[in-house]
Amino acid sequence: MTLSTPGLSGLRRAGAIAAAALAAISLGVAPGAPAEAATGTLPLGDADLTEVTTSSTLAEGVTLTRIVRGTEPAPADQINTTTRGPWVVNVLTIDPHTARGHLKATYGPDLAKVEKTTDLVRSSGALAGVNASFFTFTASQLYPGDPVGLGLFGGKLLSEPVTDPAEANFVVDANSNRAVTGKLSWSGSVRSRETGAVLPLEFVNHPPVVPAGCAALADQTQCTLPGDVVQITPEFAAATPSGAGVEVVLDRRGCVVRTATTRGTALATGQTSLQATGQDTVALLDVAGAGCVEQKSTLTDQNGEQLPLRPGLFGVTGRYQLTRNGQIVVPAGAPGDSFFGRNPRTIAGTMRDGKIVLATIDGRQTTSVGTTMDETAAVAQALGLTDAINLDGGGSTAMAVDGVLVNHPGGAERAVGDALVYVDGPYHNGH
Structure with missing residues (x-):
């Protein structure tokens, strides 16, 4: 079965050399030992901006990288227009060939409630995680955590993908840590x-x-x-x-x-x-x-091939595919559409060699201005993501390690519908 790359039904990924743009992320340093270097990874703003990358190993096969591009805070009235940044990007990279744990999606006590990403990471015993699906998010709603699109948890379909062509899905098999992106229908x-x-x-x-x-x-x-x-x-x-x-x-x-x-x-x-x-x-x-x-x-991909709902399969919903087969595919937004303007962003995607990348970009702050949809896609491509989608962002954008935020939402952490979390241990019988 195929979403955006061959072999979705088996969740197989062709082996290949990872994109050189992600070299700074896979530094292979000792656990807890940061490495720092000036790089030119991100295609954001002016070419002369200083960019500093700090990376450490969280667990075998799992690295966390922080990229800061630009050194001076942005004027408050220029956050949406400045070419000087700064931008702060946190990148979690999982190598399924060496990682001992598994990536999955999780939610709180029930699907309709909302929980903070930090709480979802802690309650699932995870090492790290990011916010995931778009959700209802209306305080007056009885069911604020209700996913707006695909919600697949341990092989159980708990929310169907919507017909909106903008919906993009991220699907991962927790048994193998093989993931794909694309568009499912139901x-x-x-x-x-x-x-x-x-x-x-x-x-x-x-x-x-x-x-x-x-x-x-x-x-x-x-x-x-x-x-x-x-x-x-x-x-x-x-x-x-x-x-x-x-x-x-x-x-x-x-x-x-x-x-x-x-x-x-x-x-x-x-x-x-x-x-x-x-x-x-x-x-x-x-x-x-x-x-x-x-x-x-029945879940099917855009080619009409069926995705079997087997144990260990998880899927979340994003809005817009950013890259497909290494090419930027995000559409142009309508003039004045704030969704396509600079915002905090959360990205999920895969590299050619099967590595999974979860990234957050802080935004709407003088210390990190955020990215437009076009800039977000360019960041995904620069990080070596051949296939990537845009997850829920804005005030929802959050990355946690050991239950503690490592990014800066720009205010109080927002409760969300679900999260993608990495648990440092094998996936067994739904756990």
Whole structure:
């Protein structure tokens, strides 16, 4: 299977010599012993800027590098325009050929909550990690940590990739530390074992929306407008989303435990819920109102090849591919679009020889101005990333080592939906 490079289904990466641009990152120094040198790695700002790289080994096969380009603080009114920087970049490099541990994605007590990256690193017993997926992030929302796109954890699909072409995914096999980037798509359905009737699913672990024209109807089966059909799992929250609609709870065999004409319940281990709103409530009752159903969930890449959901597979969602096969592919942003302007950034990507790189770029500060999307892609390319994506950034950008921030968010650390973390030990049975 292929995302942006050959061999996604086996998560195989062709062996090759790493890009020379990343030489300063793979210094191979003794654990805890920093090395410092003036380099010219980053294509940011004026050519005469001083650039200093400090690198140390965190564990076998894992290095942390800090690159500072520019020496003078930026004037506060020139952060978005200066060509003098400064820029502060932290780079975590994992060599799957020598690393003893594993990289995975993790979230807090449940998928819908938010936690600080430092807390996610500590609670998972990880050595280091960065923030990962874009998430709802609305204080008034009941489920602020709800991923906006792919959420794949230990082979379980807990959030489906969205159809927005801007979504980019980072997928890693924790068993081998082989990773790929690209764009996944999803389809899901439930099928009645008794009648063979099939009902498409629209979302996984996202609250269904009641059609505006039927908002006053307590009985959604009387609605004639299309609604949503979603699957909710116990990992989502303490209780399933509540409100008008229909809910069918299934046991681990897919057989109906109970049916309700309103939504909201607690799920036991092994149970899942199917919820529907609008006129789709009638269809759900017809297909899964009694008896047993088969639930189908399929991930495919842009070439239509299937990605098997096996144990140890993790995936998170970013916005925009930065590089593909060594070439910059990020699109031009619309004039005035702040998303494409200078911001703090988090990057995930791979090198030709299979090394995995997680990087943060501090921004919106006089001590580190941040990067535009174009500049972010140029940094990824300069770091030797043949394939890289832009993860959630801005106030979410965070890198932690031993549960302590090593970057500077520019304010209080923000709680996020999930994180990519490196645990210094083999991956066994979901741990």
